[in-house]
Amino acid sequence: TTRARNLSRVFGLAFSSLLKHPRNEAAFLPHLQRLVRECAQRSTEGPRIWPGPYLNVLRSLFRTLSGGKFEHSYKELGPLVPTLLNTFYRIYTLTHDQSLRFVMLELCLSVPSRLSALLPHLPLLAKIIVPALRSNQGDLINLGLRTLEFWVDNLHPSEYLFPTLAQDSAQLCELMAALTSHLRPAPYPYGLLCMRLLGKMGGTNRLFLRELANLRDDPNGLGGRRIDGRGLSMVCEWQGSPREGEGGTGSEFL
Numbered sequence: 001t002t003r004a005r006n007l008s009r010v011f012g013l014a015f016s017s018l019l020k021h022p023r024n025e026a027a028f029l030p031h032l033q034r035l036v037r038e039c040a041q042r043s044t045e046g047p048r049i050w051p052g053p054y055l056n057v058l059r060s061l062f063r064t065l066s067g068g069k070f071e072h073s074y075k076e077l078g079p080l081v082p083t084l085l086n087t088f089y090r091i092y093t094l095t096h097d098q099s100l101r102f103v104m105l106e107l108c109l110s111v112p113s114r115l116s117a118l119l120p121h122l123p124l125l126a127k128i129i130v131p132a133l134r135s136n137q138g139d140l141i142n143l144g145l146r147t148l149e150f151w152v153d154n155l156h157p158s159e160y161l162f163p164t165l166a167q168d169s170a171q172l173c174e175l176m177a178a179l180t181s182h183l184r185p186a187p188y189p190y191g192l193l194c195m196r197l198l199g200k201m202g203g204t205n206r207l208f209l210r211e212l213a214n215l216r217d218d219p220n221g222l223g224g225r226r227i228d229g230r231g232l233s234m235v236c237e238w239q240g241s242p243r244e245g246e247g248g249t250g251s252e253f254l
Contacts, residue, residue: 004053011057015064025070032076036061040087055103065112074114081113085121089128102140105132109143115154122151122164126175133178141182141190148179149197157204176205 017024039054065073085108092104108128111118118125125147132144155161165172182194198205 008053008056012060015060018064018070019068022068022070025072029072029076032073033080036077036080036084040084058107059103062107062110062112066110070112074112074117077112078117081111081117082121084111085124089124102135102137105135105140106143109147115150123168123171126165126171130174130178133182138189145182145190145193145197149200152197152200157201162204
């Protein structure tokens with residue numbers, strides 16, 4: 001409706017003012033929890049047109065708070081983080097509407113919070129990053145890569161991040177397969193970012209190959225999930241002096 005569009009526009013202007021005038025954060029704090037809670041509860045009500053006005057308000061708010069250092073807002077929303085993540089992920093798993101699924105992925109990856117508050121939810125967030133990286137939405141792919149890079153920059157990959165993600169070996173392999181699928185040459189826009197991210201991970205980016213080998217040896221290890229092994233293979237061809245009984249060229253699948 002016209003009223004809903006006008007309210008969304010007013011909220012957008014109010015949120016954008018936070019970036020120019022951070023002192024305005026104090027005016028939002030008394031209403032922040034209620035605003036987020038009401039929008040989350042009502043996000044699936046009304047006409048099935050996605051994203052609806054409530055989701056647009058949440059997207060605008062999350063983008064604004066994630067783009068600056070609003071520690072008071074992070075603290076205020078801290079108690080809602082588990083509920084928000086589980087609610088958004090439940091909606092993602094239950095709906096078949098692709099537009100709504102993309103919005104839920106974005107909201108999960110942009111929930112405004114300090115990293116310390118998200119640590120208990122890393123396994124869940126890893127499940128969310130995989131479909132984000134596999135989507136055909138440029139914004140979602142970029143958000144997934146940036147989120148993963150933020151984890152690598154702030155959590156020691158070999159001491160904390162990898163052991164945490166390796167608790168679900170199949171999920172770790174799916175995450176790394178989704179990540180390495182973006183290793184493509186220019187003009188592909190995310191190839192360089194993906195390569196930089198793998199470089200920051202150091203030798204950790206190869207440890208998942210051991211997990212993948214263990215899962216393939218275990219017939220139940222993948223839990224019914226399929227991982228395309230050809231993404232980790234290469235074909236070598238050579239020419240040389242043929243041996244007796246052999247041709248002059250050969251190839252081997254590794």
